[in-house]
Every structure is written in C-alpha cells, then in structure tokens.
Amino acid sequence: MSGGSIRISRRRLLGAGALGAGGAILSGCDRLNASPAFRGLIESAEGLHMRSQRLIAGRDALAREFAETDMSPVFRANGTREVADGLYRANLAAGFAQWTLAIGGLVRRSLSLSLAALMALPQREQITRHDCVEGWSAIGKWQGPQLSRILAMAGLLPDARYIVFHCADRYGEAPYYESIDLIDAFHPQTILAWRMNGAPLTQAHGAPLRLRVERQLGYKHAKYVMRVEARASLAGLYGGRGGLWEDRAGYEWYAGI
Amino acid sequence: MDKPGAADAQEPRSGDLVRRHRLSTRLWHWTNAVALLVMLMSGLMIFNAHPRLYWGEYGANFDSAWLQIGATSGGEGVLRIGDSSWRTTGLLGVWTDGDGTVRRNAFPGWATIPSTYDLASARVWHLAFAWVLSLGLLIYLSWSLVDGHIRRDLHIVRAEWRLSHIWRDVKDHARLRFPAGIAALRYNVLQKLAYAGVLFGLLPLVIVTGLAMSPGMDAAWPWLSAIWGGRQSARSLHFLAAFGLVGFFAVHIVMVLLSGPINQVRAMVTGRFRLPVDRA
Numbered sequence: 001m002s003g004g005s006i007r008i009s010r011r012r013l014l015g016a017g018a019l020g021a022g023g024a025i026l027s028g029c030d031r032l033n034a035s036p037a038f039r040g041l042i043e044s045a046e047g048l049h050m051r052s053q054r055l056i057a058g059r060d061a062l063a064r065e066f067a068e069t070d071m072s073p074v075f076r077a078n079g080t081r082e083v084a085d086g087l088y089r090a091n092l093a094a095g096f097a098q099w100t101l102a103i104g105g106l107v108r109r110s111l112s113l114s115l116a117a118l119m120a121l122p123q124r125e126q127i128t129r130h131d132c133v134e135g136w137s138a139i140g141k142w143q144g145p146q147l148s149r150i151l152a153m154a155g156l157l158p159d160a161r162y163i164v165f166h167c168a169d170r171y172g173e174a175p176y177y178e179s180i181d182l183i184d185a186f187h188p189q190t191i192l193a194w195r196m197n198g199a200p201l202t203q204a205h206g207a208p209l210r211l212r213v214e215r216q217l218g219y220k221h222a223k224y225v226m227r228v229e230a231r232a233s234l235a236g237l238y239g240g241r242g243g244l245w246e247d248r249a250g251y252e253w254y255a256g257i
Numbered sequence: 258m259d260k261p262g263a264a265d266a267q268e269p270r271s272g273d274l275v276r277r278h279r280l281s282t283r284l285w286h287w288t289n290a291v292a293l294l295v296m297l298m299s300g301l302m303i304f305n306a307h308p309r310l311y312w313g314e315y316g317a318n319f320d321s322a323w324l325q326i327g328a329t330s331g332g333e334g335v336l337r338i339g340d341s342s343w344r345t346t347g348l349l350g351v352w353t354d355g356d357g358t359v360r361r362n363a364f365p366g367w368a369t370i371p372s373t374y375d376l377a378s379a380r381v382w383h384l385a386f387a388w389v390l391s392l393g394l395l396i397y398l399s400w401s402l403v404d405g406h407i408r409r410d411l412h413i414v415r416a417e418w419r420l421s422h423i424w425r426d427v428k429d430h431a432r433l434r435f436p437a438g439i440a441a442l443r444y445n446v447l448q449k450l451a452y453a454g455v456l457f458g459l460l461p462l463v464i465v466t467g468l469a470m471s472p473g474m475d476a477a478w479p480w481l482s483a484i485w486g487g488r489q490s491a492r493s494l495h496f497l498a499a500f501g502l503v504g505f506f507a508v509h510i511v512m513v514l515l516s517g518p519i520n521q522v523r524a525m526v527t528g529r530f531r532l533p534v535d536r537a
Contacts, residue, residue, distance in 0.1 A: 256471060
C-alpha cells in the first residue's frame, strides 16, 4: 500500500474519533485493521507467543494424550475433503500402491518412500486432541513413523531450518502447503500419520499421509502430503509466509495459540 | 488513617473537590476499558467461526452443543440454549449489514472486530490485546497490593459481611440513595463485591480459560485445560466469563450515569472528585 493511502486513512480515523460514537469506533477499527503499520504492530505478538510458549514448555513437552474412551464418536473432516488432482485420484483408486513420498531439499540423500516402507518403519501411536482454529476440538488416534526418523534417514544439511510439506490439494490455483521449524519437526509426537482410529486414512482425512504436529492448531496438520522439503528459509516459497492459510488470509505461522 | 483525605488539616465537606483515584487506578481503568472492548468484539468474531459451545474435552458439529446460534432453513436467526430456543432475527444468527445485505453470522457486524467475517484478523487483534489485558491486570494488582489500595479500599471488613449490612446497601441502591459528603469516598459493600469480583474473579477466569484453549499452553501445562473439565469446557467458561464482564460493564455504566456522570468521569480522568451534596 502506498504512503498516500495511509495518510488518508489516518485523517479519516481522526475524523471518526471526533465523532466518538459506536459506529465510528467500529469503522475506526476496520481502518486500523487495514493499516499496515497497525497490523505490523499487533502481528508482532506472534513472536511473543512462540518465544514465551517455548520458554515455559521446553523443546519436548508432550501434548496431552488420551484414552480410547475419551475419543470423539465422530471425527469431523474439515478443509479439503476431496482432491481433484488427476494423479492423486489414480493413486487413490490404486490404494496408493505405486505412490511414493518424496523427501528432498537441503538433505544429504533425497528419498522416495513407498507407503509400505513408511508402514515398515518404527511406528508411534497417539490419541490426541485436534484443535481447529475455528474453536472446535476432536479427539482421535493417529499412527505413523516419526518425522524425526525420516529426516535422520535423509540427513539434514547444516543450513536447513524449516521443513515444508507440499500437498496434493488446491484452493483455487494455490496448492496447499505448510511448514514447521526444526523444534517441532524433531518433536517426538510429530508423525506422518497413515492410520487414523485404527484404519488407513480416508480421503476426507488426508489419505495417504497427514502431518500431525500436536502442539499447534489444525491447519498446520497438512493433509495429502506428497513431498517433504528441507529449506533454509520460507522466503520465496509461494506467498513467503510458510503456509497456504498464512499466505491467503494472514493466519499465524506459529499456531500454538 | 482510613479516610482518604484525612491528611488534610480540615476534613473535606460536601461540595469540595478532593483527590479520589490514584494515577495507577486511572491508567489501568482506561487501558483496561480499551483492552476489554477490543477483546469482547474480536472475541465475538472468533465465536462466529464456530457458534456452538460444548462441555468436556472435545466438541464439533456432530457432538451436542449446550449453546448454539444459527439460522433456520426458513432464514430466521435462532439462539438455542439446552432445549429452549428463541427467534433472534436481526440481532443474532441472521441480520442485515449497513449495505442492506442479509448476513448469516452469529454476532452482527456492529458488535465485532473486524465488522465483516475475518477470523484471521480477529485472532490477531484478540491475541495481541490479550497481552495488554493480562499484563495490565498483573501490574495493577501487584501495584495495588503494594500501595495498599486493595487493603484500604477493596478489603471487605467483618461488619460489612453481615447480611443486615448487605441488605441495607441493596435497599439503598434500589432507592438510588447514594452517599453524600465524605462517605461517598468509600466504596460500599456492593461496590467492593463488584470490583473484587471482577479483579479476582472474572478477569483471572477469562484469562486462564483463554490460555487453556491454546494447544501450546496445554502441552506446557496439561492441568490448564484439565481443571475446567477439558478444552471445550474452558471455551464455554471463557464465553460465560466474557458475558459476566459485559454484565458488570452494563451495571457500572448505569451507576455512573445515576451518580453524576461528569463528576465520576472527571474523577477517573483527573483524579479529582466533587463530594456530592446530600439531597435530603
């Protein structure tokens, strides 16, 4: 936005403040919301959230795990429930028998792992609460290999700082993607789940593979993961904010709150 | 020593302009007023993203909600609590915005930040002002403990706990009989209960239940959501505490208007309060 438009919005804001009525307060808030300077200020709280939570939680503090009797009777599927991509649909029809997960970017060895290979790795099973940014929660059981094990197989290069998950679903033209830093990537509960509530993932829940990053909100748990990429920076990747919802609507990259 | 203004050589009389609110109280009052208004309005927008409340750890569309705001198939707004429901078209569920467009969100645009549906922005506002609210309360309570405000002005002494005393205060309020002269400088027991209830009850409750909804905080402190019976219970209590604060605000404004709004607002801005003259 240009400097001119900021000046106009400030002048209008002063005018609105002079009226002092409820409606003026509200339109003032909408104008503040659109002001890059004010947005920058209130968005800076995100760093405070991440640093303060990491300070008190410690690197490996576990999200609460529950008993089978605590599980939601029906686990709501949200976001994409059907993937349009042709290659994805062919893999889905074939039960993902020919499908492979690609691991690349800043790694010593790029990998291509079949679903059978992922299932053959040591598994972690966890019953956790999924918290959507909208406010609802569902408790489900997830199983898959730890991401840390797969990253260890590939061997991260020293410059790697972020792990990006490239997905098969799209919102309009934009492909879904998400990213986490190495603290969450190497957290013991961070798994690539292929099994949910005792059965292979359904399409609505992200078949064949979905990220579980249990200390953050639902939109970080990327579904339909096709490729894992280690990167030094999130800049230059799509909108540069580290995820589709971050780029598209300004949701926080650190979604621990 | 207990009477504010007792340090003056002469005891102030009705009509005198005296010192009332300390700077710490005035600063916090207005900071908190802005923070609470932003928290409420951005919070209502966040609620609009999923206008259903549950008890327990989980809760989503397939689970039963104890409170729900929505629309009927006939396009009427509905508030449902338990088995009761009310038509709320125009106010909740279905309403018309400033441009004449019919909207189907729980709370209307005039009550939310931003005024049109935007969960991401509402969260940015809410979670930034949460720091202002929490740190403001923490600093103010610590300061008030040190400077004696809590002990001197908010502490409810044994005589005030007597039911007969409380009942007389209720009757005085009902008759709109407010104290005059130097007695107006002291909080009565209902005022003390209201202010203490907000400072030590509703505000801490709204902050802690808010934190309990954070998955990161729950990993750090698993008891944080467990003590409320789960995350969705914490979310319900967060909503109820917020409306408890709205209730306090409504009574607060009415009392200010009834007891001389200009004098009261001046006292909260400049600290100076004119002792009311007995109307009798």
